[in-house]
Amino acid sequence: MTDNKFKPAPEPTVRRLSRYYHLLTSLKEEGINDISSTTIANEIGVDPTLVRKDIEYMKVGGKPKTGFNVNLLLDSIRSYLNWVNPKDAFLVGCGSLGTAMLGYGRFKNYGMNFLAAFDVDDLKIGTTIHDTPVFELQKLTELAKRMEVQIGVITTPAHAAQSAADLFVEGGIKAIWNFAPIHLRLPENIILENAQLTQSLAVLTRNLIHQQLK
Amino acid sequence: MTDNKFKPAPEPTVRRLSRYYHLLTSLKEEGINDISSTTIANEIGVDPTLVRKDIEYMKVGGKPKTGFNVNLLLDSIRSYLNWVNPKDAFLVGCGSLGTAMLGYGRFKNYGMNFLAAFDVDDLKIGTTIHDTPVFELQKLTELAKRMEVQIGVITTPAHAAQSAADLFVEGGIKAIWNFAPIHLRLPENIILENAQLTQSLAVLTRNLIHQQLK
DNA sequence: TAGATTGTTAATCGATTAACAATC
DNA sequence: TAGATTGTTAATCGATTAACAATC
Numbered sequence: 001m002t003d004n005k006f007k008p009a010p011e012p013t014v015r016r017l018s019r020y021y022h023l024l025t026s027l028k029e030e031g032i033n034d035i036s037s038t039t040i041a042n043e044i045g046v047d048p049t050l051v052r053k054d055i056e057y058m059k060v061g062g063k064p065k066t067g068f069n070v071n072l073l074l075d076s077i078r079s080y081l082n083w084v085n086p087k088d089a090f091l092v093g094c095g096s097l098g099t100a101m102l103g104y105g106r107f108k109n110y111g112m113n114f115l116a117a118f119d120v121d122d123l124k125i126g127t128t129i130h131d132t133p134v135f136e137l138q139k140l141t142e143l144a145k146r147m148e149v150q151i152g153v154i155t156t157p158a159h160a161a162q163s164a165a166d167l168f169v170e171g172g173i174k175a176i177w178n179f180a181p182i183h184l185r186l187p188e189n190i191i192l193e194n195a196q197l198t199q200s201l202a203v204l205t206r207n208l209i210h211q212q213l214k
Numbered sequence: 215m216t217d218n219k220f221k222p223a224p225e226p227t228v229r230r231l232s233r234y235y236h237l238l239t240s241l242k243e244e245g246i247n248d249i250s251s252t253t254i255a256n257e258i259g260v261d262p263t264l265v266r267k268d269i270e271y272m273k274v275g276g277k278p279k280t281g282f283n284v285n286l287l288l289d290s291i292r293s294y295l296n297w298v299n300p301k302d303a304f305l306v307g308c309g310s311l312g313t314a315m316l317g318y319g320r321f322k323n324y325g326m327n328f329l330a331a332f333d334v335d336d337l338k339i340g341t342t343i344h345d346t347p348v349f350e351l352q353k354l355t356e357l358a359k360r361m362e363v364q365i366g367v368i369t370t371p372a373h374a375a376q377s378a379a380d381l382f383v384e385g386g387i388k389a390i391w392n393f394a395p396i397h398l399r400l401p402e403n404i405i406l407e408n409a410q411l412t413q414s415l416a417v418l419t420r421n422l423i424h425q426q427l428k
Numbered sequence: 429t430a431g432a433t434t435g436t437t438a439a440t441c442g443a444t445t446a447a448c449a450a451t452c
Numbered sequence: 453t454a455g456a457t458t459g460t461t462a463a464t465c466g467a468t469t470a471a472c473a474a475t476c
Contacts, residue, residue, distance in 0.1 A: 010467070014420050018413040023397040036433060043397065047469055052435070064433045064476045081416050082423050096314035103310045106395075110412045111419040150422060175422050177415065181320075183237040183257065191425065193418035197409060198324045199232040201391065202295050204407035205325040206228050208364060208389050209296050211405065224443070250457065261445055266458070278452045278457045 009057040014081070016054055019044055021077045028070050036067035086113040088149045090173075092164040093156030094119040094134055097179060101155060103130040112151055116143065120160075137167070144171025151175050158182040223271040228295070230268055233258055235291045242284050250281035300327040302363045304387075306378040307370030308333040308348055311393060315369060317344040326365055330357065334374075351381070358385025365389050372396040 009017070023043055027035060037055070041048040055068065058076040062068040078084055089112050091098055101107075102114055117134045119125060125136045135143065144152075144167075152168035154161050154176060161180035168176055175191035178184055181198050223231070237257055241249060251269070255262040269282065272290040276282040292298055303326050305312055315321075316328055331348045333339060339350045349357065358366075358381075366382035368375050368390060375394035382390055389405035392398055395412050 008424055009420075011417055012467075014416050015413050018410065018416045019397065019408070022395055022410075022412075026397055038433080043399070048433095049436095049469060049471095050467090052433095053468085056435075062434055064435090064474080065431075066476080067433070082419050083416075087419065087422065096310070096317045100310035100314040104411075107415070110415050112415060151418070174425065175418050177418055181236055183233065183240055185257070191418065191421045193414055193421070194233070195411060195414040196232065196236075197318075198236075199229050200407055200409040201321070201324050201326060202228050202232045202297075203225055204365070204389050204391055204405065205296050205301065206223075207405045207407070208301065210222055211388065226443070252457080262457095263445060263447095263460095264443090266460090267444085270459075276458055278450080278459090279455075280452080281457070 009054070009080075013054045013057060016044070016046070016050075017058075017077050017081060020051070020054070021074065024070050024074050024077075028074065033070055034063075034066045034068065035070055035073075037062070039067070081111065083109060083111040086111055087151050088113055088115045088147065089151035089153055089177075090115060090140065090144060090149050090168070091117045091132075091153040091155060092119070092137065092140065092167075093154060093160065093180075094121070094124050094129055095155065095157070098155035099129055101153065101179075102132045105130065114153075115147060115149060137164075140167045141171040144168065144173055149173060151177060153177045153179070154184075155179045223268070223294075227268045227271060230258070230260070230264075231272075231291050231295060234265070234268070235288065238284050238288050238291075242288065247284055248277075248281045249284055249287075251276070253281070295325065297323060297325040300325050301365050302327055302329045302361065303365035303367055303391075304329060304354065304358060304363050304382070304385075305331045305346075305367040305369060306333070306351065306354065306381075307368060307374065307394075308335070308338050308343055309369065309371070312369035313343055315367065315393075316346045319344065328367075329361060329363060351378075354381045355385040358382065358387055363387060365391060367391045367393070368398075369393045 020040060023040065037051040038048045041051045058080045060072060060076045086108050091101060091114055094117050102117060114132050117129060117132050118137045118140050119134055120137050124134045127134050150173065152173040154164050156164050158180050161182050162184060165176055165184050165186060169187060169190060178192060178194050181196055184192060186192055234254060237254065251265040252262045255265045272294045274286060274290045300322050305315060305328055308331050316331060328346050331343060331346050332351045332354050333348055334351050338348045341348050364387065366387040368378050370378050372394050375396050376398060379390055379398050379400060383401060383404060392406060392408050395410055398406060400406055
């Protein structure tokens with residue numbers, strides 16, 4: 001096929017697709033089969049045209065007057081974001097956040113599958129956390145290479161994050177999902193996604209101030 | 215003062231400011247006193263002009279040839295994002311993610327201060343998690359009103375998130391930081407910040423696919 | 429059919445980048 | 453001084469919104 005299925009959607013679109021997904025899931029549970037772009041737009045708080053543009057990336061068609069089929073949209077989003085083919089992942093740092101991540105258990109439905117976790121704490125090494133085995137940090141590089149792991153998740157304290165990232169890079173990882181509140185230095189070809197809570201919190205606190213100044 | 219200190223910066227700028235902050239913290243530890251916009255730009259991976267534009271919002275000046283003072287920049291970011299005046303917060307849902315949040319303990323430095331947590335589990339009610347007392351969910355609304363709490367954090371399972379949000383709204387909360395993977399319906403005047411991990415993960419997995427298609 | 433909604437092109441808006449004079 | 457870097461205006465780029473014909 002020359003017309004690639006995964007025509008690149010801009011990042012804002014990808015973020016919204018994930019929001020549509022959660023909304024559509026609720027609608028499905030409510031027994032709704034079809035929905036218009038206007039309704040989606042009102043719920044999410046964006047322009048209806050934008051919703052249609054976003055949906056266009058997935059090559060899903062709607063019907064004039066009735067709108068889009070909820071099930072079809074859900075499946076298309078899942079497949080467009082490649083959530084149907086989970087990628088293997090390692091996690092470093094089995095503190096409370098790391099444990100919470102391993103315990104979430106539903107990342108499999110969102111494109112990621114934890115194979116193993118790593119820590120420096122002897123008490124944790126050799127145990128399993130929510131069914132994921134914990135190994136000593138030294139084994140990370142070799143295991144990552146051997147198992148061709150693609151995603152590295154960092155939930156260590158800030159001071160340990162850079163060396164964890166270095167181990168991942170050495171192990172041939174392709175993308176890093178970083179939760180440590182620190183700036184990581186990485187080779188250019190490594191995909192970095194910062195899931196820093198402080199960033200999200202900064203947006204929230206800023207909006208709080210703005211509202212008060214009005 | 216007519217020229218307001220908090221001139222609204224666009225959201226992308228706010229997110230970058232938080233990234234600069236982490237970078238500058240590292241630089242400070244390395245003993246670096248001054249830094250140019252070019253150096254910051256290279257580390258973060260953006261254009262130098264953009265860095266200067268971002269810094270301009272905080273009314274901090276640099277010096278030609280030497281650049282910006284690291285300490286001054288750090289202080290300005292902290293004060294611009296209002297991290298120096300933590301706002302009180304309640305948290306609902308003391309599962310593993312909620313516990314991790316309460317245990318992080320450093321949100322005080324990023325503008326938020328947990329006063330109390332809430333849950334429906336009798337085994338948790340009456341205890342403290344990392345020094346934060348856990349109350350029964352029914353008390354949330356009244357306590358929020360009485361203590362004039364501004365931020366509500368939701369770390370419940372998806373099915374409990376909407377009712378938790380409703381309690382927060384009834385309690386007069388101004389902003390909600392939502393971690394549940396669900397679409398919340400809220401009155402227009404409530405600030406909503408979604409810190410949904412699935413959204414961040416969607417961006418990561420999409421980038422992974424794009425790289426492979428190249 | 430009439431009317432609501434899609435699909436798409438054109439216009440607008442806002443953020444980013446380029447250019448360059450001012451300045452330490 | 454010469455040169456690097458700031459501060460700012462103008463140009464560009466890309467995402468969002470407006471407009472509207474096509475269609476069920």
